[in-house]
Amino acid sequence: MKTRITELLGIRYPIIQGGMQWVALSPLVAAVSNAGGLGVLTALTQPSPEDLRKEIQKTQALTSAPFAVNLTFLPAQNKPPYDEFIDVIIESGIRIVETAGNNPREYMGRLHQGGVKVIHKCTSVRHALSAQKIGVDAVSIDGFECAGHPGEDDVPGLVLIPAAVKVLDIPVVASGGIATGAGMAAALALGAEGVNMGTRFLATMEAPVHDDLKQALVNAKETDTQLVLRSLNNTSRALQSSVTQEVVDMERRAGGCQFEDLRHLVTGQRGKAALQSGNIDDAVIATGQCVGLIDDVPTCQELIDRMVRDCRAAFARGTGLFLS
Template sequence: MKTRITQMLGIRYPIIQGGMMWVGRAELAAAVSNSGGLGIVTALTQPTPEALSAEIARCRALTDKPFGVNLTLLPSINPPPYEQYLDAIIDAGVPVLETAGNNPREYIAKAKAAGLTVIHKCVAVRHALSAERNGVDAVSIDGFECAGHPGEEDIPGLVLIPAAVRRLSIPVIASGGIADGRGLAAALALGAEGVNMGTRFCATREAPIHEAIKQALVNADERDTRLIFRSLRNTARVLRNAISEEVVGLERREGGVAFEELRPLVAGVRGRAALESGAVDDGIITAGQCIGLIDDIPGCAELLERMVAEAREHLQASLARFQN
């Protein structure tokens, strides 16, 4: 399945594993890359740049295929040492950098000068155009269905993907709401040259999270996500559970709520503990609306082969139906 994305990244299938906090570790990234896609190690899951270097080495020991590293730039009073993380990525010879979050212009320039292929993940066409001007090689565009932060404009993928494709000259990767071969076929039909999946890869055998969390994703349907932080204009889509329901309730309270009141509920360490313990209701768990399309917990190789076969089948069937 050849597109500009597969040629650019040196992969068999135009399927990329999203950079997910606490989940994007060596075992999952290597499994995706070994299966023909592009696995992504999440830099900030590691507590220090030195720990990231060790995680990259661990991933390289598990695969001889290309993989990337995600570096998300978040607004913070005490930001992590982003440049040192980037230096660790460059020094390790990682071929692909995925950036997200705040404008990463200076990091893009440094990565490009070191020979890395850079993919920027964003939620609006204007941000994608800015990234193109800053020299990225491809853009991953997140529709409103996505897990994590979809922005504040609420544009779903069916509109956002072709809107980006018609404005950009670089390849577009579709992200948000994709979990099967139909989604891959639809993304290609809309003009994207690859797909990025996060939630679907959480429900695979190689994902380094508790089986109870994976099963919760399988058991959920498309109605089982919640939008938190809407009142703070920092919207995030997460799994519906006791914590996210409590957060939404507080945000709907007359007079609103300050983030400091929410902080104990949404703390990252609490979410990480839930992912590791399997206590579904004990922390925030990021999940997209595509949970309604997830019915099993396959290995990454089985998932990718199945998706590609389904995509080809649906594209060919659609073409045959219209020709007749």
């Protein structure tokens, strides 16, 4: 396949693996890249910049194909050593970075000077325009269906993707709600030049999470996710569980609640433990609505091959609708 995204990133297929916290480690990342997509390591999964360097080296030992590093910019009071992470990224020869969270403006110069292409993840057209203005090379636009943080505008991909494409000059990657080749074809038909998938890659053989969690994703329906932290304007979508229900109940109680009331339920360490134990009722586990489209746990190679094949078939069916 050939799009501006495959050309920009040097990959065979315009399929990008989401930078999932605690999950985007070398075995998964290398498997995605070896299959022709773009694997993405998550920097902040690593305890320190030096740990990131080691994880990059592990990945490089497993693949010669391009892969990226996700760097999520957190509020100032929780600021990790970003300059040191960027030093490691550049020194390790990484040429693609996915940024997320806060605006990456102050780091753009260093990244570009280091020969790094930057994809910024956005949840709205206005944020995508701001990202284009500061010089990112592409944007990944997250629809309301996505896992994790969908923003506060509640605009699904069917509207958000073409709305972004209409006003942007740089390539758009569609993110949220995509788990099949038909979904990929739909995103490309709407003007996207690539797709980003997190939840679907969570249910693969190489994802470093418990098999019980993968089976829970296979069993789940499209209605089995829940929005939490809405009352705090920090909405997140997760797999429905006793913990997510407890969070929602606390948010709905008279007088509402503060984040400190919920911290023990939504802590990242609790989520990490649940990914390893497979007990979905132990934590808030980020999951998109596309979970209802997941029917198996393939290898990354099998998944990407199938998606490309089914994408081609979907376009062929569409062409066949027109009378000669």
